[in-house]
Amino acid sequence: MSSHGLTVGFLAEIMQGNELQNPVVQILGSKRIAGNGEQSERFRLLISDGKSLYSFAMLATQLNDLQKQDKLPQYTIIRIDRYTTSVVNRNEKGEKRVLIIVELTVLKEGSLVGEKIGDPQPMTDTPSQPATTQAPARPMDTGSNTMGNGASYGSANRSLSGGSAGPTQSIGDSLTHPISSLSPYQNKWVIKARVMSKSGIRTWSNAKGEGKLFSMDVMDESGEIRITAFKEQCDRYYDMIEVEKVYFISKCQLKPANKQYTSLKNDYEMTMTNDTIVQECKDADGSMPEIQYNFVPISQIANMEPNAMVDVIGMCKDASDVVQFTAKTSGRELRKREITLVDSSNASVQLTLWGDDAQNFPATTHPVVLLKGARVSEFGGGKSLGLIGGSVMKLNPDLEMAHKVRGWFENGGSEASVSSVSARTGGAAGVSTEWLSFQEAKDKNLGAGDKPDYFQMLIGDWTSNRWVTVFTELAEEMLGKSSQEIGSSLEYQKEEAEKLFTSISFKSFVFKLRTKVEYFGEQPRNKTSAVSVAPVNHKEYNALLIKSIQELTGVGKN
């Protein structure tokens, strides 16, 4: 066939707002559209259906790599497996319709085709007028004057979620703009976007005034953007917005995004205004992308930089109780809960939850915990996870990965020996803490660096001895009495107190110590305090001794 299987007439059809399944087209050219930085890079394609030429096709960003790897050269024949259309620059002259290619299959390599098929002619940008009268519910055509309150949104949405197939839906879709096309220079737009995350309501009070706000991160095929709602808009939309749902949104104010506060791939962010209209799109399934996760094995978190963002899915192996305390620096009352997550990389990581997240966590169950955009932080050489503004936590999500990790956990994983990437060793994750004598600690010059170093040792050391400070909690643990009891003994029952202190003399413990050079005037001195104390595990200690003996003598080594 001379058309080489191209779907002749496809382009004219989509310009009418019709949809066709799996059209086949030929690529005749491509062009890189530079955004600000690689994150907003886009590729525009010149395509042909054998009859018409069309230059407003764009690759969804997740297909950018195909273009970069030169998999889509001139003359390539592709099948478009999934696409959406959007209208940009709609005005008196008509509209410009953009075809966004979301999934494609290369049917024949360009070099094998080697020529332009047929004699396709350029399409005009102004096809037949869209049927405006059929779409009273489109946010863009519905003046804000008549849509000023939240109550009307539900009913206004009816024609978009109607039962009959096809046309109704494509009317709604035909009027939406890709998020990646939005800029502050153009305010006539409607986006159709899925909510990825939603913050809580936060209030502020400063020199400029006070108020409240919430923000949400939304996405479509083309990209993502943050939307913030202040004061009235916060009240109006907070309850309405639900994570994962799809909404039509129009008439927000765009401004350059402050990259310091977001990792979203967009140069802009937006703020809702009095004119903003938000409508839920109730039948968006299939036409909208699902939220994408880039799960990383927990073991890999060990190698990540502090402040990196990460998606993780793991089993909750342990959850502490909620601890309430006053932050020493800020004086704030804080509530936190530490969750231990494990996965089949045989690693665990601490997730710190705060406030209501901590309170509401179902600690008595073993949920699968999904984190999107969790933040990596570092403490004492170990890595842990926390949630920030754009982070999402889901429990027991119905995802294959979630079932997998539960399967692993329930078939031995819960008993598996895992190494903690959160261990505060100062060394690589998973490497057990180094055992040192006092002499070795001195030789290594521990404590000389900026950061305190950690080391373990055995009291009763054969090389030396040292005064070590033991703070409240550990002292209570060692002495088996509360600090109040010890304090009152010291004051009123000196003999009792002395007995108490003598009782732990010559006892063996395993200590983890912190040492740091501090200056007393000109004099540098290593100040050492205990970080943890535990009874001697003779099995473990014997293993260490045997290993040392083997290393010294060479006996029993392979």
Next chain:
DNA sequence: CCCCCCCC
């Protein structure tokens, strides 16, 4: 117009 995201 926020922009804190905590603690050891």
